Amino acid sequence: MSDQDxxxxxxxxxxxxxxxxxxxxxxxxxxxxxxxxxxxxxxxAVEEWPLYVLRRLPDQAGRASILLSRSDDxxxxxxxxxxxxxxxxxxxxPDLLKRPPVENVGRMVKWGLGAIASVALIIxxxxxxxxxxxxxxxxxxxxxxxxxxxxxxxxxALNQAGAAPLPLCTxxxxxxxxxxxxxxxNAEGDLPYPLQVHVLDHDLVNAFALPGGHxxxxxxxxxxxxxxxxxxxxxxxxxxxxxxxxxxxxxxxSAGSIGVLGLLFGDFAGGTAVLFMANQLINASxxxxxxxxxxxxxxxxxxxxxxxxxxxxxxxxxxxxKHGDAEGIIAHLASHPTMxxxxxxxxxxxxxxxxxxxxxxxxxxxxxxxxxxxERSYEALPEEAPETMADAQPEPVPDTxxxxxxxxxxxxxxxxxxxxxxxxxxRP
Amino acid sequence: xxxxxxxxxxxxxxxxxxxxxLKTGALTVITLGLYRFWMKTRLRRYYWSAIRPGGAxxxxxxxPWEKLLGFLTxxxxxxFYIGVVNxxxxxxxxxxxQGNFVAYAMSFVGVLPLIFFAQYRARRYVLAxxxxxxxxxxxxxxxxGYAWRAAVxxxxxxxxxxxxxPRMAFALEKYRVDRTFYGTVRLEQGGRWTMLLPAMKSxxxxxxxxxxxxxxxWSSDNPMWALAFLLTGPWAxxxxxxxxxxxxxLLTGAKRMAGVxxxxxxxxxxxxxIYLGGYTLAYLCIVAAVVAVMFTLGMxxxxxLSMNPQAILEGDFSSIPGWSATFFFVMGYFAIxxxxxxxxxxxxxxxxxxxxxxxxxxxxxxxxxxxxxxxRDEFAEAEGFADALDVGAAL
Numbered sequence: 001m002s003d004q005d006x007x008x009x010x011x012x013x014x015x016x017x018x019x020x021x022x023x024x025x026x027x028x029x030x031x032x033x034x035x036x037x038x039x040x041x042x043x044x045a046v047e048e049w050p051l052y053v054l055r056r057l058p059d060q061a062g063r064a065s066i067l068l069s070r071s072d073d074x075x076x077x078x079x080x081x082x083x084x085x086x087x088x089x090x091x092x093x094p095d096l097l098k099r100p101p102v103e104n105v106g107r108m109v110k111w112g113l114g115a116i117a118s119v120a121l122i123i124x125x126x127x128x129x130x131x132x133x134x135x136x137x138x139x140x141x142x143x144x145x146x147x148x149x150x151x152x153x154x155x156x157a158l159n160q161a162g163a164a165p166l167p168l169c170t171x172x173x174x175x176x177x178x179x180x181x182x183x184x185x186n187a188e189g190d191l192p193y194p195l196q197v198h199v200l201d202h203d204l205v206n207a208f209a210l211p212g213g214h215x216x217x218x219x220x221x222x223x224x225x226x227x228x229x230x231x232x233x234x235x236x237x238x239x240x241x242x243x244x245x246x247x248x249x250x251x252x253x254s255a256g257s258i259g260v261l262g263l264l265f266g267d268f269a270g271g272t273a274v275l276f277m278a279n280q281l282i283n284a285s286x287x288x289x290x291x292x293x294x295x296x297x298x299x300x301x302x303x304x305x306x307x308x309x310x311x312x313x314x315x316x317x318x319x320x321x322k323h324g325d326a327e328g329i330i331a332h333l334a335s336h337p338t339m340x341x342x343x344x345x346x347x348x349x350x351x352x353x354x355x356x357x358x359x360x361x362x363x364x365x366x367x368x369x370x371x372x373x374x375e376r377s378y379e380a381l382p383e384e385a386p387e388t389m390a391d392a393q394p395e396p397v398p399d400t401x402x403x404x405x406x407x408x409x410x411x412x413x414x415x416x417x418x419x420x421x422x423x424x425x426x427r428p
Numbered sequence: 429x430x431x432x433x434x435x436x437x438x439x440x441x442x443x444x445x446x447x448x449x450l451k452t453g454a455l456t457v458i459t460l461g462l463y464r465f466w467m468k469t470r471l472r473r474y475y476w477s478a479i480r481p482g483g484a485x486x487x488x489x490x491x492p493w494e495k496l497l498g499f500l501t502x503x504x505x506x507x508f509y510i511g512v513v514n515x516x517x518x519x520x521x522x523x524x525x526q527g528n529f530v531a532y533a534m535s536f537v538g539v540l541p542l543i544f545f546a547q548y549r550a551r552r553y554v555l556a557x558x559x560x561x562x563x564x565x566x567x568x569x570x571x572x573g574y575a576w577r578a579a580v581x582x583x584x585x586x587x588x589x590x591x592x593x594p595r596m597a598f599a600l601e602k603y604r605v606d607r608t609f610y611g612t613v614r615l616e617q618g619g620r621w622t623m624l625l626p627a628m629k630s631x632x633x634x635x636x637x638x639x640x641x642x643x644x645x646w647s648s649d650n651p652m653w654a655l656a657f658l659l660t661g662p663w664a665x666x667x668x669x670x671x672x673x674x675x676x677x678l679l680t681g682a683k684r685m686a687g688v689x690x691x692x693x694x695x696x697x698x699x700x701x702i703y704l705g706g707y708t709l710a711y712l713c714i715v716a717a718v719v720a721v722m723f724t725l726g727m728x729x730x731x732x733l734s735m736n737p738q739a740i741l742e743g744d745f746s747s748i749p750g751w752s753a754t755f756f757f758v759m760g761y762f763a764i765x766x767x768x769x770x771x772x773x774x775x776x777x778x779x780x781x782x783x784x785x786x787x788x789x790x791x792x793x794x795x796x797x798x799x800x801x802x803x804r805d806e807f808a809e810a811e812g813f814a815d816a817l818d819v820g821a822a823l
Binding site (some may be wrong): 012014015016017018019020021057058059060061062063065067073076077079102103104107108111112114115118119122123126127130131134137138139140141143144145146252255256257259262263266334 | 440443444445449471473474475477478482483485487494496497500501503504506507508510511515516518519522523524526560561562563610611772796797799
């Protein structure tokens with residue numbers, strides 16, 4: 001093939017002015033103007049395209065064809081086919097893959113900031129203010145329905161197997177001990193709905209309250225506590241949140257803000273919003289005032305029940321020693337920046353109360369409570385939980401021997417994670 | 429001079445599309461969704477350029493930055509609606525009905541006109557950024573008119589138990605096509621809605637048979653009725669493919685563009701085959717991918733656990749396998765999500781586009797030479813509302 005042949009080919013040309021698709025003769029780098037393409041149109045007219053203005057349109061289908069445009073003219077197009085000519089053009093044109101500059105940067109920045117400002121205003125101001133107001137007017141039945149629904153969602157989200165809700169621990173003796181603790185605290189006051197205390201079979205050292213009288217303790221928290229008074233103190237604190245309707249406000253807030261966040265991220269992987277919501281509720285960071293209010297509530301309840309309010313401080317101190325003040329991203333009990341103040345407040349309350357304390361549970365009852373998940377009693381049907389690699393729940397058959405795992409329970413277990421478990425009774 | 433009809437070439441390639449969709453899908457996950465504007469733009473460029481009526485490729489000239497800007501604009505407006513209105517609905521729903529179903533239902537009904545609005549605007553943007561033979565398409569403004577018409581037509585269609593579906597399909601298509609331009613020339617949708625009735629034949633008969641059989645199962649013991657009822661399932665599937673192919677053929681045949689006409693002959697059997705075969709293949713590929721992901725995850729976990737027994741015994745590092753398991757779990761979830769999109773592109777969307785393109789011809793193409801360029805429709809808001817509400821459909 002001579003140079004002459006290689007440099008002459010036929011292509012299709014659109015002038016960008018009318019809808020003709022014209023067959024043109026193209027001379028690549030003709031001798032007179034080696035830095036140009038020379039197009040000869042069917043009517044004999046000639047056009048010259050400098051090689052440096054040639055751009056190739058990206059992401060085009062078709063292996064052996066390219067569509068060329070000019071950087072100085074947004075409309076005209078040249079379609080070249082055939083492997084030989086295409087490769088030749090690629091060699092000749094220096095800036096074939098150069099991108100056009102991004103337009104409208106100023107507007108983009110303006111609207112970007114506008115979008116951030118409007119979302120921030122809605123999530124941090126409008127929705128919280130509205131949620132606080134609306135929470136006052138939500139009737140008890142509605143609050144309870146909201147809590148029931150949310151509790152179910154949280155249990156499903158926490159079970160990494162995905163399908164079935166996280167099992168509740170319901171060993172009869174342990175449940176009886178828990179019930180005795182609840183009665184002794186006598187903290188319900190005039191709640192318009194029954195208080196329901198659950199234990200979730202999970203390693204998290206945490207507890208949370210939900211609208212409509214739900215309080216949930218994680219097994220990890222009961223195992224981490226060294227005395228029943230510490231558990232009772234946490235329970236009293238959470239009941240404080242229920243009594244002050246903090247979770248209701250929080251749930252309404254999430255209802256408003258989750259949709260907005262979903263809007264921002266686009267539901268590029270469905271269901272992420274639900275996970276986020278569950279996480280948000282468990283790790284609910286209530287305001288300082290709300291935490292202080294719940295602490296104060298707990299101090300009073302504990303004093304009335306002849307338990308030292310200092311137990312709350314002991315539990316906080318234990319959490320702080322384990323996680324440190326700043327690290328407690330997992331347990332909201334431990335995450336508060338003013339932890340030291342709260343421990344101090346509990347100590348002061350303990351001194352001021354001056355009550356004669358008596359144990360909230362007997363040693364036997366305490367051991368039963370710690371074994372509340374030990375019987376592996378499942379509320380959910382075991383076969384509903386599919387086995388996956390990420391599923392570290394023990395076999396749901398009662399007589400299965402405990403998993404053999406290294407002697408350890410993580411001090412800060414992950415929200416959704418895999419770790420072994422041990423029989424609570426064998427802990428030192 | 430009379431020219432022969434322009435046949436449509438299709439040069440799309442499953443392998444190339446697979447890599448493009450995989451790459452852009454993975455980037456979308458890694459960037460927490462931000463790359464989705466680039467993903468959509470790049471996929472559109474590919475799909476458009478694969479379709480070549482008379483050898484001239486369609487060209488998509490939209491840019492990801494435009495889409496991003498449009499999205500930001502829509503967020504400013506929609507964040508208020510979604511945040512405040514959803515909160516109020518949730519409150520009302522739990523106060524009065526003790527459940528969130530009503531909130532979701534009301535939220536959906538409230539957002540419906542907005543969805544139609546967004547769909548029309550998205551179409552306007554996409555047409556304004558589509559060229560063929562160097563000439564721009566365009567769509568006249570008219571989104572609110574479309575939104576209320578669509579809402580009314582949906583109500584009528586629901587009230588008629590779906591019998592008037594072709595009436596709605598025709599009316600909305602006519603509204604859109606009659607406002608569509610190619611260069612300076614306005615398109616026109618001819619025909620009447622009743623011409624679509626034959627395309628509904630199979631769906632109508634499937635619905636009628638299942639209704640009769642349902643009643644008869646209830647009132648008689650003859651097992652033949654149960655069999656008839658079961659058979660209406662596949663029959664209805666065929667009916668949907670038939671509707672898809674035949675309504676396209678009838679509507680395309682009745683479109684006019686300054687004397688230029690069109691002819692399409694897609695086959696319902698082929699459409700049904702692409703749907704059934706394509707989704708089956710995509711499903712099998714996903715199952716294979718899940719097995720591979722689980723296997724890798726298991727290996728990684730096993731390796732992770734056996735590599736630091738000392739650390740695990742010491743306690744502090746024991747959370748590492750937990751976190752890594754979470755990481756693998758989340759990544760596996762996203763991987764499956766992305767792969768499903770990739771496989772449906774390759775096995776369903778591309779073959780469908782190919783079939784419809786290859787069966788469509790442009791008649792009287794000599795009249796095209798008189799069509800001239802139209803001005804650029806700036807429309808900086810792009811299809812932001814459709815992106816924000818996630819109603820951009822497949823493409």
